[in-house]
Amino acid sequence: xxxxxxxxxxxxxxxxxxxxxxxxxxxxxxxxxxxxxxxxxxxxxxxxxxxxxxxxxxxxxxxxxxxxxxxxxxxxxxxxxxxxxxxxxxxxxxxxxxxxxxxxxxxxxxxxxxxxxxxxxxxxxxxxxxxxxxxxxxxxxxxxxxxxxxxxxxxxxxxxxxxxxxxxxxxxxxxxxxxxxxxxxxxxxxxxxxxxxxxxxxxxxxxxxxxxxxxxxxxxxxxxxxxxxxxxxxxxxxxxxxxxxxxxxxxxxxxxxxxxxxxxxxxxxxxxxxxxxxxxxxxxxxxxxxxxx
Numbered sequence: 001x002x003x004x005x006x007x008x009x010x011x012x013x014x015x016x017x018x019x020x021x022x023x024x025x026x027x028x029x030x031x032x033x034x035x036x037x038x039x040x041x042x043x044x045x046x047x048x049x050x051x052x053x054x055x056x057x058x059x060x061x062x063x064x065x066x067x068x069x070x071x072x073x074x075x076x077x078x079x080x081x082x083x084x085x086x087x088x089x090x091x092x093x094x095x096x097x098x099x100x101x102x103x104x105x106x107x108x109x110x111x112x113x114x115x116x117x118x119x120x121x122x123x124x125x126x127x128x129x130x131x132x133x134x135x136x137x138x139x140x141x142x143x144x145x146x147x148x149x150x151x152x153x154x155x156x157x158x159x160x161x162x163x164x165x166x167x168x169x170x171x172x173x174x175x176x177x178x179x180x181x182x183x184x185x186x187x188x189x190x191x192x193x194x195x196x197x198x199x200x201x202x203x204x205x206x207x208x209x210x211x212x213x214x215x216x217x218x219x220x221x222x223x224x225x226x227x228x229x230x231x232x233x234x235x236x237x238x239x240x241x242x243x244x245x246x247x248x249x250x251x252x253x254x255x256x257x258x259x260x261x262x263x264x265x266x267x268x269x270x271x272x273x274x275x276x277x278x279x280x281x282x283x284x285x286x287x288x289x290x291x292x293x
Contacts, residue, residue, distance in 0.1 A: 001100060001130045003160050003183045004201040005038035006216040007075065008208040009046035011250055011257065012060055014265035020056055024263020026067050028209070031262070031293070035212040038202065039073030040064060041102055045139060046206050046250045049077050051268040057089070062096050075132055075204075079104030083119050090127040100130035102162060102204075107140035113148045124155035131157055136164040136187060146170060150177040162187040162204050168194060175199035189215070189241040193234040196222045206253050207241055210260060210291055243285050246278050255279055256286050261293050 010032070013024035025042075032040060042064040043049045043057050052060065061076045068074050078089035078101035086103060093101045105111075106119055124131055133152065137143040143165060152158050163171050164187025175184060175198055186192040186203040195203075196219070208215040218233035244252045248271060255274050257264035267273065274282065 001159050003038075003073075003100075003132070003185060005219055006208055006212060007039045007041060007073070007185065007202060007204045008032050008037050008212060009041045009044045009204050009206055010064070011209060011254055011264050012043070012047040012049075012052065013263035014268070016265070018266070018268070020060060021263055021265055022059075022063055024265070025060065025063055028257075028263055029064060029067050032208070032212050033068065033071050036216060037072060037208065037212050039075055039099070040068065041075045041077060041204055043077030044102055044134075044204070045104070045136070046209075046253065047077060048250065048268055048271070049079070051271075054085075054089070058092055061093060061098065065097050073099040075100045075102050077102050077104075079106075079134060081106040081108050083122050086119070086123060087126055090123055090129060090131075094127055094129040098129070100132055100159065101127075102132045102134050104134040104136065105140050105142050105144050107142070110142050113145055116142065116144055117148055117151055120152050120158065121155070124152075124158050129157065130159045131155075132185070133158065133161040134164070134187070135161060138164070138166070143170075146173040146177050149174050149182065153178050153181040159183060160185055163195070163200075164188050166191065168198060171195055171200070172198045189244070190238060193218065193222065193230060196230075206249060207237065207244055209253055210256055210262070210286075211237065211240065211289065239285055240289060243282050246282065247274050252278075252282055255282060259283055259286060260291055 013021040015021045076093035076098040080086045135144040160183035162185045184200040186195040189207045192203040221230040254264040
């Protein structure tokens, strides 16, 4: 499975009563597809997967797959800190036609490297669907180390890793060990360009919810070896990349989307709205980018 370019970790829009806003989700997906993204990821961290019931989770994934209809890749969030639940989510994604799953390292229970290996072994050996590993130790409390990633390359359906450790040495070591056997995708917008230089082929982006064409253009410029152009785009977007994480994501991206007129709606507790001071900083910056829906 070829994974390359700009993928978007889509928000889960909620209505005022807290229910999933299906119409808004479809509208957001259309906006992204019209701008040529390589794929979307429903029910990841940005999609507030931790506060979705499994019924809602499946509803969002199925809606995304049915709406995209093969026009781009859909990588369905299918992670849990419970391996049995991860298997169930992966099987559902396979059943409804998702192209792949994004599987976060089990959080809170802090498995050892052997526990992480056995978790992914269970997924890879029991569900015939391409798997994208997701390493984000700042969220999960556990770091999927390069030697474990290398062991996981033995499974043909483990095809990629979304790397959000922020450790460029670790990311480089993964590429050194795994080479062409494993695709590396940036899990941090601000590190996308540096990671492309270290062997990554794309990004699973938060910022691309509102500036997909600009994130895509940066990656395209790099791919075409227009490095100065890619650097200029990176530096132009860097303030936005940083400010979208001024508070816990997805609070800033949802604030930005609501301001711009996209479907986003409220957050679910325990996530809280942005402080007024930080929201004002974000809105001032958003205005400077002249983003259009």
